[in-house]
Amino acid sequence: MDKWEEHFKGVLNLENETQAFPAINTTPDGNIIQVTPEEVRATVNQSKVKRAPGPDGIHTEHLKETQEMLLPFWTNLFNVCLRSGTIPEKWRRSSVNILYKGKGQTNDPNSYRCIALENNILKIFMKILTKKLQDSECPEGVVHEDSFKDIYAKFFPHGNSSLYAHYVFKAFDVNSNGAISFRDLLVTLSTLLRGSIYEKLRWTFKLYDINGDGCITRSELGEIVVAIHELMGRRAHQVEDDRKAREQVDRVFKKLDLNQDGVITIEEFIESCLKDEVITKSLQVLDSGTGL
Template identity: 85%
Template sequence: MLALRSVRSAFLQCHKNKECPEGVVHEDSFKEIYSKFFPHGNANLYAHYVFKAFDVNCNGAISFRDLLITLSTLLRGSVYERLRWTFKLYDINGDGCISRGELSEIVIAIHELMGRRAHQVEDDRKAREQIDRVFRKLDLNQDGVITIEEFMESCLKDEVITSSLQMFDCVL
């Protein structure tokens, strides 16, 4: 939900202010606009990951078509399509699985986005515990990586996750 509203608003603001005359949003502009929605934190890293997930053609730009495809998936897609998109967001290197390092990068990016200061001993400890807890839950066969199948199975069994995915149904 965080990514969805911010991207939609960033794209609309970019077009309204004529910052994107060629009809696409590039990553630098995206990060700049995205940071306005999270003024108390550092949005750059998380904005980078969200940008990559919205860049359907992997060409370094989000077109209006890319935006529509992703919004369609997130707002009207099945739970499976929404989970696939979320997996893509977390699979930073695109190798088809989520490593502990990738999960750590996303969690750290979210903490920075929300204003957590880096290298605070207590915050770092809590982040590591959160990462360990989530990784144990999702890595069903405990082989050190989370596959799309493990991700889907774990998320579909979790009532909090499935109910949060259903919240997209009433966004529009």
């Protein structure tokens, strides 16, 4: 039983302490963002039926049959969520089903996968927001590096985000073709926001492994640290700042390179990070927007 408990602690999301996201009121060009009844109706009508509901027990069929009566209510609720930067507490919950993969020993927890069933009304809201995001930031269905850097610059206006955004873009660019499809963008963001600690650590390792050879060198770690310092507004090529950056790189690299062979493997990276309480907690609440 202990084996099962330990396994699912790693693959299931832990309680997220973050209570709200930044309130969204306008687009970059100043237009007011709001959900319209037409958007809600279209999204409800396009939703698939005969799917298991989330914890609230509301099926898609219920939403379709009652939409004319409840359409104004849902529209107003979605807009309140946008203006306030929060969602109803019950929407944060999901029902988790554990399914056998169809192969492997039935007494081995690795032979099972988890499916989280979310409330359907939350799915409607997220589909509407996703379409708005795609229409405004990704109208062609792909994001190129220059556009990606522009988006990053909006979140870090007081620093130079270009270098760090370059490395993040490379980690997002799963096909290494200089473009991120909107789908790949959402999949990666979903992993970072809602994936297990192991999934987040694997992605972070990919970010630090700049040349993609399966290990992190001291030089690669140093490049990411410099990019993070610039992102946070610290000046490059300043003697004192450069000294502190080198000391940070030496300290972190020594901690992660468990066998002291001069490179950090993904196994060493995950093991070291899981032993660090600060890193583990930051991953649980996604307080890692600027890297580890």
